[in-house]
Amino acid sequence: MHYRVTRRTNRRIAPGELFLIDSGAQYEDGTTDITRTVAIGTPNADMRKNFTLVLKGHIAIARAVFPDGITGAQLDPLARQFLWRDGLDFDHGTGHGVGSYLSVHEGPARLSKLGTTPLKRGMILSNEPGYYRAGAYGIRIENLVLVVEAPAGAEAEKPLNAFETLTLAPIDHRLVTPSLMTAEEIAWFDAYHTRVRDMLTPLVDEQTRTWLRGACAPLTAS
Numbered sequence: 001m002h003y004r005v006t007r008r009t010n011r012r013i014a015p016g017e018l019f020l021i022d023s024g025a026q027y028e029d030g031t032t033d034i035t036r037t038v039a040i041g042t043p044n045a046d047m048r049k050n051f052t053l054v055l056k057g058h059i060a061i062a063r064a065v066f067p068d069g070i071t072g073a074q075l076d077p078l079a080r081q082f083l084w085r086d087g088l089d090f091d092h093g094t095g096h097g098v099g100s101y102l103s104v105h106e107g108p109a110r111l112s113k114l115g116t117t118p119l120k121r122g123m124i125l126s127n128e129p130g131y132y133r134a135g136a137y138g139i140r141i142e143n144l145v146l147v148v149e150a151p152a153g154a155e156a157e158k159p160l161n162a163f164e165t166l167t168l169a170p171i172d173h174r175l176v177t178p179s180l181m182t183a184e185e186i187a188w189f190d191a192y193h194t195r196v197r198d199m200l201t202p203l204v205d206e207q208t209r210t211w212l213r214g215a216c217a218p219l220t221a222s
Helices: 045-062 072-084 183-203 206-215
Strands: 017-023 034-040 065-067 124-127 130-133 137-140 143-149 160-165
Touching: 017 137, 034 137, 045 072, 045 124, 045 130, 045 137, 045 143, 045 160, 045 183, 124 160, 183 206
Parallel strands: none
Antiparallel strands: 017 034, 065 160, 124 143, 130 137, 143 160
8 A cells, every 4th residue: 555666567558447646745835745546547437336435535634524623543444434335444643743844754643543532623644545455456535634624513512623635636427326426425525626627727737737727526427
């Protein structure tokens, strides 16, 4: 699941495979860490189903509302629940803290079975559930998220927090099985891509804009 290319393992990517790319860098205004899984050619039904289960977990974290002081260990199962129902899992944490001018993996906060640090507003973490089938393919969807204050309803008895998604990059529509998703999950997916398109369109050339419009089309229309 944490692959490093070597001359011995380097090979061409073939049609019908998945390409998982984990990338990031440090800039004057922040540190990035982003992973996308891209279909090469036409993905099979098994790939699409498991990608969708990972996506549902990613969305569950992105949409979570939780009392102030909740730990990463308490939120981690939200990302795994859909995989668990099929007897699947992933052997890394759902997310890690991200530093500024420090390490891209910066403690002590994390979304993990071992995450005991309370999550506080202003913390930046990754949201990166995945699934890895030995000898076949790997899936991971990673965005960075910021812990923010959540709007409290009239019945709320405790301060509530939520996550604001910071990363702006399309998620491959071709790997999604919409029939496995709820209306709320599809609405999140489409709203995310509308934001991605609107934020990035003014920053790219016309050829990229054309690609971006297709990559950010509503899931219900794809």
